[in-house]
Amino acid sequence: MKQVTVYDIAEEAQVSVATVSRVLNGSAPVSAATREKIEAIMRKRQFQPNALARSLTKKETGIIGVILPDITNPFFPEVFSGIELEGQEEGYTFFLCNTKGSYEKESEFLNIMREKRVDGILFIGGRINLKRCDPAMVREVVEHAERIPLVLVNGDLKDAGLTRVATDEYAGTILAVSHLIEQGHTRIGFIGGESHMSTTSVKLRAFRSAMKRADLPVTEKWVLPGSFSVDAGREHMKRLLEMPERPTAVCCINDFTAIGAIKTAVEQGLRVPDDLSIVGFDDILLAHHVIPELTTVSQQAGELGRTAVRVLRQLMNKDKVKKLTSLEPRLIVRQSTSPPPRQGDRRP
């Protein structure tokens, strides 16, 4: 079944294609009579303008490309939802690229996006979260950014000078640790996070700073970086519990590790938060479904997505844009934190 084109419509309406195009775009005045006639025919013939042809001449596609590492990690759908919400109002459509953590896929997708002539790119996760990213990989992104508006979401690329939108993880960690301290904890551990990721060092730095500010010592053997998963959280907690001296509270790199930590603690007979307080980071959906509900720091993932689109739009309009737009995280106090047990109450 042949697709109907502007020519078909023009012919049937006895006008030129230009007029058809005009009513399609409202780009120039058309007499009410012919307009209605054309519109009627379009409806009747179920005319669907070919977006490809249209984009080809207009040199814009209305597509925003989104690169993210793992749509299966609940944080990202949340961000993506925000992106969609903000972009949809202006008629944007999205090309979602899931890199599954592969830097090659990032490169590949970057190229595909260029071939597809997306109007802008949102780059989330992956190489932009590395503490030290290979200069070639940095350059690649910069080169793309020179041709297509691009914003880095929750990450950075050394010396690239790219436009960024990010939650202030440092401030967020301060919030979490301060909360623990206010509850009366003095013996606080920190677990999770791969050492080569910048989020790990940022949060660790904030952790140390918050402790120092309260004149509390950091017990190094309670600082256990490693990974971001639930299983990592379990492992870390297991190691912590094997120590003769244990913290009364643990600050976790993210909600996953926090949940793992809780599971292990509970399995070993500890009560959370009575015996051990645990705080996470991100506020993924899971955080309030888990028992006990997790005290955590909200990154406001949806808002992050919306903001990213707003900033990208500015970039696309060649407006003035701040190099860094930062979002303030919020502490969400739920059930996994409480004052520490009194000395006498401590379990063996």
Added chain:
Amino acid sequence: MKQVTVYDIAEEAQVSVATVSRVLNGSAPVSAATREKIEAIMRKRQFQPNALARSLTKKETGIIGVILPDITNPFFPEVFSGIELEGQEEGYTFFLCNTKGSYEKESEFLNIMREKRVDGILFIGGRINLKRCDPAMVREVVEHAERIPLVLVNGDLKDAGLTRVATDEYAGTILAVSHLIEQGHTRIGFIGGESHMSTTSVKLRAFRSAMKRADLPVTEKWVLPGSFSVDAGREHMKRLLEMPERPTAVCCINDFTAIGAIKTAVEQGLRVPDDLSIVGFDDILLAHHVIPELTTVSQQAGELGRTAVRVLRQLMNKDKVKKLTSLEPRLIVRQSTSPPPRQGDRRP
């Protein structure tokens, strides 16, 4: 900065655009010498063929459109991941449309997909899960399906005769209920699910059938449909616990309600599974992060996505296609189910 085109390449290589196109597509023999020359120039100039122009002439875009109700619901990212995995190998790219449960958005996206000339459509959730879908909405989908290969994933449209891929929810529920029965339960409840969704009636039908097959009575007041959320699960469980006579096991419409049910049960001082067994459906990630880990029925979301793409490909190739490809669900036994308490052990 002007994009480089086949003409630029042709000019620099002193050949015609046709030859350039040939090396780009490998569509016809080109002498090794000129091929290499052209390839070198392409690399040097960072040539990126314009996918729009290409698709315009080739009449294919390599894009698969995916309509789903809520990317924030962990089941769908899992499906989408499978879709990507299967499609990427063949160079497909995806246009993800999140309808947020709005039927109008479904219509809107269906039209956008047509304008974008996607090569195929995967329709997941929304109106195709309705027990009785408005005929006009059915017709709309059918009309699109007549022009673009389209497969219905985990749903159906009455009398539409469309190609479908779905997990066998009936069989899955039988699995869950039988597991409970095998554990020795005789007093089993069923909670969750909106009554106007087909999944609810299918699962309820399976529930009744499994009970009957085991000569067990269904206690109607323990059958509480309602909704699909964690909160719904909490509500339902609360009502169940207020009854003088209670079931020893509950079959839940999905993992969310199951998790809600567990939370409420635990809050009320019951032990899961010792006092009350609970089984879910879907096997979302949450299911093994929750405490106790949830016994549930896996829909194999990833596999569902992969299969959907495979079937869609057949449709696109105009191969013979089965009207219904069905996936066998699997019972995943974890910690939330056990034999019922002996009478004497029952808590008040």
Added chain:
DNA sequence: ATGAAAGCGCTAACAT
């Protein structure tokens, strides 16, 4: 093996 030229379906000057 390579080139010339006609489209693909639409928009945007430029005319009238």
Added chain:
DNA sequence: ATGTTAGCGCTTTCAT
């Protein structure tokens, strides 16, 4: 207000 026409960047006959 409407029509004519030249692209947009590529692929694909049809020649040679």
